[in-house]
Amino acid sequence: MTHRREALLALLFALAVLAAAFAAPWLRFVLTLALAKGIAALGVMLLLRAGQVSFGHAMFVAFAAYAVAFLAGRVGDALLLLPLAMLLTSLLGLVIGLFVARYREIFFGMLNLALSMVFYSLLEKFYSITHGTDGMRVPAVTWAGMATERVGGEWAVLVAALVLAIGFALLARLYLASPLGEALQGIKTREARLEFMGLPPRRVLLVAYVLSAAMAGTAGALIALTTRHVTPLMGYWTASGELVFIVILGGAGGVLGPFLGAVAYELVRVYAAASVADAWQLILGAVLLAVILFARGGLFSLLRGRRA
Amino acid sequence: MKPILQAQGLRLAFGGVKAADGIDLDVGEGEFLAIIGPNGAGKTTFINMCTGWLKPQAGRILWRGQDIAGLPPRRITAKGIARSFQLPQLFTEHTVLRNLALAIAAREGAFSLLRPLLRPGWTEEAMEIMRGFGLEFLADTRADALNEGSRKLADIAMAVALKPRLLLMDEPTSGVAASEKLGIVETLARVLRETGVSAVFVEHDMEVVSRFADRVAVWSQGRIVANGPPQAVLADPDVRREVIGIEDAHAAP
Numbered sequence: 001m002t003h004r005r006e007a008l009l010a011l012l013f014a015l016a017v018l019a020a021a022f023a024a025p026w027l028r029f030v031l032t033l034a035l036a037k038g039i040a041a042l043g044v045m046l047l048l049r050a051g052q053v054s055f056g057h058a059m060f061v062a063f064a065a066y067a068v069a070f071l072a073g074r075v076g077d078a079l080l081l082l083p084l085a086m087l088l089t090s091l092l093g094l095v096i097g098l099f100v101a102r103y104r105e106i107f108f109g110m111l112n113l114a115l116s117m118v119f120y121s122l123l124e125k126f127y128s129i130t131h132g133t134d135g136m137r138v139p140a141v142t143w144a145g146m147a148t149e150r151v152g153g154e155w156a157v158l159v160a161a162l163v164l165a166i167g168f169a170l171l172a173r174l175y176l177a178s179p180l181g182e183a184l185q186g187i188k189t190r191e192a193r194l195e196f197m198g199l200p201p202r203r204v205l206l207v208a209y210v211l212s213a214a215m216a217g218t219a220g221a222l223i224a225l226t227t228r229h230v231t232p233l234m235g236y237w238t239a240s241g242e243l244v245f246i247v248i249l250g251g252a253g254g255v256l257g258p259f260l261g262a263v264a265y266e267l268v269r270v271y272a273a274a275s276v277a278d279a280w281q282l283i284l285g286a287v288l289l290a291v292i293l294f295a296r297g298g299l300f301s302l303l304r305g306r307r308a
Numbered sequence: 309m310k311p312i313l314q315a316q317g318l319r320l321a322f323g324g325v326k327a328a329d330g331i332d333l334d335v336g337e338g339e340f341l342a343i344i345g346p347n348g349a350g351k352t353t354f355i356n357m358c359t360g361w362l363k364p365q366a367g368r369i370l371w372r373g374q375d376i377a378g379l380p381p382r383r384i385t386a387k388g389i390a391r392s393f394q395l396p397q398l399f400t401e402h403t404v405l406r407n408l409a410l411a412i413a414a415r416e417g418a419f420s421l422l423r424p425l426l427r428p429g430w431t432e433e434a435m436e437i438m439r440g441f442g443l444e445f446l447a448d449t450r451a452d453a454l455n456e457g458s459r460k461l462a463d464i465a466m467a468v469a470l471k472p473r474l475l476l477m478d479e480p481t482s483g484v485a486a487s488e489k490l491g492i493v494e495t496l497a498r499v500l501r502e503t504g505v506s507a508v509f510v511e512h513d514m515e516v517v518s519r520f521a522d523r524v525a526v527w528s529q530g531r532i533v534a535n536g537p538p539q540a541v542l543a544d545p546d547v548r549r550e551v552i553g554i555e556d557a558h559a560a561p
Contacts, residue, residue, distance in 0.1 A: 179418035182410060182425045186399040193397040196359065197414035197470060198385035207419075 009256055009303065010169065014162060017263070021158055028154045030266050032226045035161035038262035039168050040219035041246040043212030046172065048252050049181075050205055051188030052104065055240050056112030059119045060213045062235030064089045064220030066123065069136040069230045078141045078160065078225055085221035086214050093213020094206075101205040104191075113237055123232035135231030138224050154226075161222050168215055169255040176255070180207055216243075245284075249291055251298020260299045310337050312506055313358065313389075313474055318367035318377075320353060321530075327353035328364065329530035335474065340497070341508045342521035342538070345551055349527045351510040352394065355476045358508075359391045360384040385414075390472035394479045394510075396463035400452035404443055404462050407451055408434035411469035434469070440499050441465045441492075456483040461492060468499060475500065477509040481516055489513060493520055518542055526551055 017035070021028045040061055047054050064085040075081055100111050123130050130136065142148070143156045175181045183204045186194050194201045224230050233239065242265075250261020268287060272280035295302050311334040318331040327350030335341050343351050356362040358369055360381040369377040376384055399407050405426070410418075412430045438444045441461045446454065451462065460483050467475055480496065481489045497520050500507055511517050517524060517538055524541040526534040528550065534541050541547055 174422050174424075177424040177426075178420065178422060179410065179413035179425045182402065182406060183413075183418065185401050186410060189400045189402075190397050193399065193466070194414070195381045196361075196385060196391060196397075197411055197466070198382045199410075199414040199418055200382050 006254065006256065010166065013256065013259065014166065017158075017162060021155075025151075028158050029226060030270050031263070032154070032158045032161050033223060034263045034266035035158070035165045035259065036219040036222040036226070037243065037246060037266070038250075038259035039161075039165055039222070040216040041243045041250070041258035041262055042168055042172055042255060043215030044243045045247045045252045045255075045258050046175075046181075046184065046208045046212050047205075048247060049176065049188070050184040050208060052108045052205070053244060054112040054212070055109045055237060055244065056114070056116030057212065057216045057243050058235045058237070058239035059112075059116035060089050060093060060216035061220035061223065061239065062119065062123065062230070062232065063092055064217035065224035065230040065234050066130070066136070067217075068221045068224040069138045072139045072141055076139070076141055077145060078143050078156070081141060081225070082160065082164075082218065082221050085224075086217045089217025089220070090210055090214040093210045093217075097206045097209035097213070101202045101209055113240065116235055116240055117237060120232050120235045120237075123235060130232070133232060135229055138228045138230060140228075141225065157222060157226050160225075164218055164222070165259060168218070169259070172211075172255045175211065180204055184208055245288060247298075249288060249298055251295075251300030253297045254300050256303075257298050257300035260303070264299060311335060312337050312372055313508075314368075314370040315354070315358070316368045316370065318354070318357060318364045318369070320350075320357065320362060320364050326350070326530035328357070328367075331367070331530075331532060333525060333532060333535075335506050335508055336522075337506060338501075338504045339506050340500075340520055340522045341506075342517045342524045343508065343510045343527050344512070344514075344517060344524060345527035350530045351527050352478055354527070355391055355478050355508070355510065358384075358476055359389060385470065385472075388471075388473035389476065390467040390470040390474075391476040392464040392467040392478060392480060394482060396459040398451035398454075398459060398462055398466070401450065403448050403450055404438065404454070404458075405431070405434055405447040407462060407466055408437055408469050411466040415470050437465050437469050440468075440495060442495070457485055457488060457492075460484055464496065468496075471503075472505060474506045474508070477507065479510050479512065481511065481513050489516060490519070514542060 017031050021031050040057060044054060044057050067085045067088050068081050071081060071084060075084060096115060100108060103111055124132055148156055183194060183199060187201050187205060191201045194204065246261040246265050247258055249265055250259065251257035268284060269280060272283040291298055313335040315331050315333045318328045320328045331354065343354065345351055353362060357364050357377065360379050363378040367377065368375045371387055371389065376387065399410065409425050409430050412433055413425060435444060435447065438447055443458060443461055443465065446458055454462065464477060464480055481493060484492055493516050521538050523536065524538045525532050526541060526547055534544055534547050
């Protein structure tokens with residue numbers, strides 16, 4: 001796809017999100033969640049470029065969400081909370097990445113899963129600090145010093161999510177075209193060659209891992225600011241699986257894929273849950289099956305007009 | 309000739325098989341050294357030890373006087389030793405151009421996140437290298453769609469793109485059509501001679517060896533059984549019988 005077509009698609013997508021949020025006020029919440037999950041899924045997609053699937057990235061989402069919950073009382077402004085949560089999550093990503101970037105494939109996936117479940121248990125068991133499964137309420141925050149009422153607050157998070165989504169999509173695009181981003185695919189196809197070229201694969205993967213943690217952290221902070229309530233379930237392994245699901249649904253062929261996947265996922269979930277409450281997971285499963293069987297490159301490849 | 313690489317008393321055995329059983333071998337500055345010998349003799353093991361993939365159980369590998377045995381491959385690459393592979397190791401989902409650009413990026417330091425891989429200077433250099441190997445018309449072909457000969461050339465081109473001082477090649481002409489072999493080696497030799505790069509190549513084609521090697525070492529069962537100029541070594545009746553498989557009609561009874 002040409003740069004211009006992709007930029008046009010992104011613009012249409014952003015306008016459609018804004019129009020939908022304007023026309024149907026109750027969609028604002030759903031779309032904000034979708035954009036946030038799209039950002040997290042974009043990070044998971046970077047790792048997928050290297051052939052590595054993380055089943056634990058919801059840990060970073062939950063970490064950032066709890067960071068916002070703890071800090072919102074002291075740092076009361078969203079424009080400070082967002083970068084702060086992102087920075088803290090990146091640091092966590094660096095520490096964990098130094099460890100997991102040594103492993104590949106099933107070991108990489110399972111280690112991420114295991115670490116995320118350890119973190120989940122900590123959130124659940126340390127009741128005196130985290131209130132266990134009850135979760136924590138996120139105090140009201142200001143936006144650039146301005147207090148916002150309910151509707152204004154919803155618009156503020158939605159616009160912030162959209163701006164951040166566009167920013168990260170651009171960043172990911174530049175990164176994937178850079179030497180380190182191109183080398184990610186080299187990890188998947190011929191890792192030993194990287195080693196013999198003097199480009200350590202672990203460091204190549206670590207950069208992607210820290211970026212993916214930063215994105216998941218941003219997503220977690222946005223979700224906390226939207227839902228105003230955080231629970232350990234945000235870091236449960238099914239939440240990590242959801243991110244992988246979104247990437248496959250949307251397609252890993254371009255940076256728009258995860259966002260298309262996230263919006264489709266959230267909309268299907270909301271509408272299916274409303275109409276067939278007991279069978280919405282069945283519908284999601286059928287959609288995923290259809291994508292895998294008939295559009296391996298996900299929704300993005302359908303838009304692009306050829307199969308990836 | 310001043311040696312840049314000196315192997316001293318290298319030993320490495322896999323189970324009971326001695327791939328290297330006390331190897332002493334020098335490579336001179338700008339020299340082309342061919343290693344010949346039967347399959348399974350330990351020739352590839354030598355390349356693997358010199359590039360850090362395998363650690364010798366005993367002995368030293370001196371690079372300009374400094375022992376590099378057991379260093380990780382990327383540290384050895386950084387010192388100016390590159391290798392190519394018997395089975396080409398390409399990034400199969402990338403085009404040939406991108407494969408080469410990645411090698412250039414690895415050499416130049418790839419840690420700039422926001423500049424593209426295919427930046428003007430690097431693309432031109434990659435095209436230049438591809439022209440040297442006659443690969444320029446395949447620039448936009450994915451590596452997994454290449455034929456065996458082109459794959460082999462691209463593999464060597466990637467090692468050359470690292471601008472090494474010493475290039476180790478594992479059977480550079482295997483898998484290449486017989487009619488193309490000499491042309492390819494000629495091109496390669498020209499590129500390397502121009503820049504004064506030393507080369508070690510494991511080779512089974514005796515015509516390639518006699519034309520391009522400055523010196524030949526014969527590797528058999530983990531030992532070097534002959535070492536000298538090609539004319540002398542390739543004329544040795546023992547070498548001809550044991551390694552090349554030619555029984556001279558007039559050989560002594």
